[in-house]
Amino acid sequence: METTKILLKPGTPDDDNRDYLPERIKGSDIVVNENGNNSQPYPERLKEYQEALLDDGITDVWYEYVPSGYDPAKKVPLVLSMHGGLMTGWGQAIYTSWTMMAEEHNFIVAFPDASSKRVWSVEWGRWRFDDGNTGREEAPGELPETPDDISNNHDAQMARALIEKMKQKYSIDTERIFMQGMSMGDLMTAMFTRNYGDVLAGAAGSGCATFLSLLFAPEGQIQNKAGHVDIWQSRPELNDIPPDKQEALTVNRYNRYYWMRINGCEPVPQISIVGENNFAFYRGDKADVTYLDIKNRDHGQTLDDASLIWNYHFSGVRRKADGTIVHTSSNIPRTGDAFAFSAADGCGYGWMNNRVVPMKTKAMLWQKLKYHGLNGGQAVRGEYLCVPLSFLCEAAGAKYQPSADTLTAVAILPDGRRLQFARGSIGCVIDNTMRSMYCEALHRDGELLVSIEWFSRYLLNLQVSSCDGVSYATDHFNTLSTNMADLIRDLLKDGGKLPDFEKISLPNA
Structure with a gap:
């Protein structure tokens, strides 16, 4: 279908305006802007x-x-x-x-x-x-x-x-x-x-x-x-x-x-x-x-x-x-991100490339603490979503090799980098070079958990955003929002099943 090029027309800003709909705008080039309502000059046609x-x-x-x-x-x-x-x-x-x-x-x-x-x-x-x-x-x-x-x-x-x-x-x-x-x-x-x-x-x-x-x-x-x-x-x-x-x-x-x-x-x-x-x-x-x-x-x-x-x-x-x-084909396809993964605090399922997949244990939020010199007190220096390493390796296409006691693990990334993790250590050995993660590796249910934020950003150079205990990683700029975090958590609580949705009955059902 033929289209006409969009042309944004300049307007005269009324930055002092506090009216919802100033009547003086009608028929003019005055524009007003607030976070949620932004106007264009009055269209000639x-x-x-x-x-x-x-x-x-x-x-x-x-x-x-x-x-x-x-x-x-x-x-x-x-x-x-x-x-x-x-x-x-x-x-x-x-x-x-x-x-x-x-x-x-x-x-x-x-x-x-x-x-x-x-x-x-x-x-x-x-x-x-x-x-x-x-x-x-x-x-x-x-x-x-x-x-x-x-x-x-x-x-x-x-x-x-x-x-x-x-x-x-x-x-x-x-x-x-x-x-x-x-x-x-x-x-x-x-x-x-x-x-x-x-x-x-x-x-x-x-x-x-x-x-x-x-x-x-x-x-x-x-x-x-x-x-x-x-x-x-x-x-x-x-x-x-x-x-x-x-x-x-x-x-x-x-x-x-x-x-x-x-x-x-x-x-x-x-x-x-x-x-x-x-x-x-x-x-x-x-x-x-x-x-x-x-x-x-x-x-x-x-x-x-x-x-x-x-x-x-x-x-x-x-x-x-x-x-x-x-x-029929829309102007922009309604398709999900081709590469993306997500997890939610307290959920035993993860999101991977538009699929709900099981994880070996639940993701959990973990706080990085400062307490030395605080006279018995503590300060939170960061909060991160720790996710099973096996899930992160699957998302990244990496080989996952846990030790027999599961307290350490090796991961081989697709580019050949060798990673080694250990319970309770903030360190990650990358090709025999030590690097600190955001927080220490946790161990739950025979599985090492590491920060999804650090793993995605530092090792994979991905964009990660977090909201309300949910993190979303993909290969482009993204900012996870509250309602989407709730939607993802809803999916990951019970493996893609939505009990409240399934109870809803249609008219005359």
Whole structure:
């Protein structure tokens, strides 16, 4: 497919801005930046429209971006992008790169406004579904009244009507209609997809997981009316929704499980960590799921979120008239890191080249201590994940030769270097030369354990990042993030089996 080159346009920074969406930006080249929301100059081709799309007396407002290369003789994809709470359609357009992607890849984007107070009429629920509580979580502000019957929900029906409007107005490829939302727009996209997702080829959400009580009945059965659809979930590491870390990890995990189960995905994904982007790619019998955790990003959406969604996922998916999801080659393949290995504190399995493999004993965090001269006290000078040497040798393609009593071991690396380790020694003999490791070699269950960080960096010249007791090593720059660390630990606890995932039942199962 022909593409147009992306051109970043310079903007006028407003570094003193502290407003969420400064009205003076509209139609200008002013740009604002914070950790989670970064804007581009107002696109010249972005056009505003007002019309009552339904018969309820409400005038709807939306913004359209039609690329310069649009040819009515050729069918093009359509994306609806839903703004966050207290934002607007034009605000969503400048806080994302959807207009740039539309220009590059020749598709049309519509950015609708919520009908009331810049807040979508979405369902509100509880973060947990299995705690026996009723009622809803406290809302951050005044919410519009949300009808129990979605057929009476103006915003949901407006989105359906806008899709039909765009199909009548432009030459839209009906097999390639997508929706994406940020924050409350993510909740709106999720609600729409659970009820009307069978008109979409794919749906994506950034920054706000769905209340679990809306996804599951109290006994764990999935609640869904529209069935399978390709899903993309972006979760910034510093999202703080909900604010409690452990609860947030559970909510994110079960949001992922929900679509994995509906789409018939296997529990073990392919994992790729590139810079701050932590990807898990799930293949399903009915549809696929992509999960993205973004290191050190706050609530919102990154400027490149649209680019990632389109190029990794939406560029290679369509829904046929019979409802079947068909995948073709996406612009960027959804494949895991070709060479990578990982381990987690307390887990007896490791991750190796997109496989879960058994280890001879559990990995464990170990602290390097300073206590001399501290009058009986101690200071922690480092904390490292010690991993079975046999696992590290297998990952590195090295020969592993333990002694009969397993208290020492020799490893021969593929390049011929000879390594020797011993219980309780911080030393490693490399071709008859002594080098100190980060911490001493441990001995557990007849197995020597050494620091995965030192082994990978010093001996293999790899990039290693660690988070919450999980370490990930590969041959390129990577920064492991909190949600991905939780995902990996989830896989390594029980050999790739996910008991909570397996207990989830489908509707009418």
